[in-house]
Amino acid sequence: MKPINIGLMGVGTVGGGTATVLKRNAEEISRRAGREIRLFMAANRDLARAREVVGDGVPLVDDAFQVVNHPEVDIVVELIGGDTIAKELVLKAIDNGKHVVTANKKLLAMHGNEIFARAQEKGVMVAFEAAVAGGIPIIKALREGLSANRIEWLAGIINGTSNFILSEMREKGADFADVLKEAQRLGYAEADPTFDVEGHDAGHKLTIMAAIAFGIPMNFDNCYLEGISQLEGKDIQYAEELGYRVKLLGLTRRTDKGVELRVHPTLIPEDQLIANVNGVMNAVLVRGDAIGQALFNGPGAGALPTASAVVADIVDVARLLTSDPEHRVPHLAFQPDRLQNLPILPMGEVVSSYYLRIQAADRAGVMADITRLLAENNISIEALIQKGSATDGSAEIVILTHRVVEKSANKAIAAIEALDSVAGKVVRLRMEELNG
């Protein structure tokens, strides 16, 4: 039987890993796919670097349009990244009737609605397991393994770079900037690492998971994003003293009023398995009405773990090449004409509990003022500790609250910051028990 021809675009961290896995496991892969899967051609800006990876036998070009336009390429693998040239290439590949495998979460979160509609029209597959949580087969799990369930919520550590930074800061007291450099050296970070540390990358992945968990279109524009760049080591330490770990969490939940879609640093009880997922590892906790809770854990970034997902998609596509498009797994898990445009809940309407750190004058009456302002906004206190007097006569007060709607927390925080006895901004982190 004729081999399946792969056109690889981008031979960087993930593209290099993909070429390596395709070569190393060629025999196993062809036994699974039923046909030989052959790296037919590759495109990369830096030809010399790509040549080192793919070897002599594979034609190399620097213009990726030659790949999407080549009549003998069956599956185009997009590992360039970004949403400019990559979007043009993917749409052109689809128009040319080629199937696409991509690891590009930004592209899908921002333009997935257009891309999947075009793929549907042309009867081709766009596979994207590597786009979410690297090597963890979470797309497969949500789209196929859990298709019996009404998924209620899911929460994930879905940015390896941020989790690596937080783990190194907590375990070794390492400096944020140094660890970020190390994450870049290890190939974990995005081309622009602000996407990692400001929560955008996690937001892209969360958007994709929410779409396939609930059967809604991509809605990245309404995803709340807060990253770890402003997080201070002392809050990680205080959280730990109180029995919590701080993780960059992406959380999406169906509520009666709309879908929560939010990424932010989050305190999680340390006895939760997900709180103990460290380094570049990712984890996604899914709550379905039939299964209850299931935790998917594994490496979230890096060359070979991500290539594992890319190549698994190639095998999937190879198996389904000749199948009737109507009988393939829908791109977003639900039939395209059955997607629901559920509203995304504004952040002010989200209900959460909070960790607050307040720098206040160490004098009588301050605590009473703060607790009064919290009570006036219907916020009850679960724990309150004072972190000792500073030499300048101020003290740090750390408060854990019970659950309250975010707009009330915002009002209370603004009122506390307006007190003469309070200096600077109140540090606010959200807390999730993840047991509901």
Ligand SMILES: NC(=O)C1=CN([C@@H]2O[C@H](COP(=O)(O)OP(=O)(O)OC[C@H]3O[C@@H](n4cnc5c(N)ncnc54)[C@H](O)[C@@H]3O)[C@@H](O)[C@H]2O)C=CC1
């Ligand atoms: N690095 C990781 O651990 C993971 C990355 N991803 C995604 O995979 C994709 C690739 O990421 P990396 O491999 O880390 O990036 P990278 O920067 O290491 O590789 C990108 C490659 O594309 C090439 N390239 C750029 N523009 C090109 C063009 N116009 N034509 C041809 N080649 C071009 C570059 O020369 C480079 O070799 C991105 O979408 C990223 O978000 C997804 C999961 C994990």
Ligand SMILES: N[C@@H](CC=O)C(=O)O
């Ligand atoms: N930069 C991303 C790479 C994988 O998606 C991350 O750190 O998770």
Ligand code: NA
């Ligand atoms: Na994955």
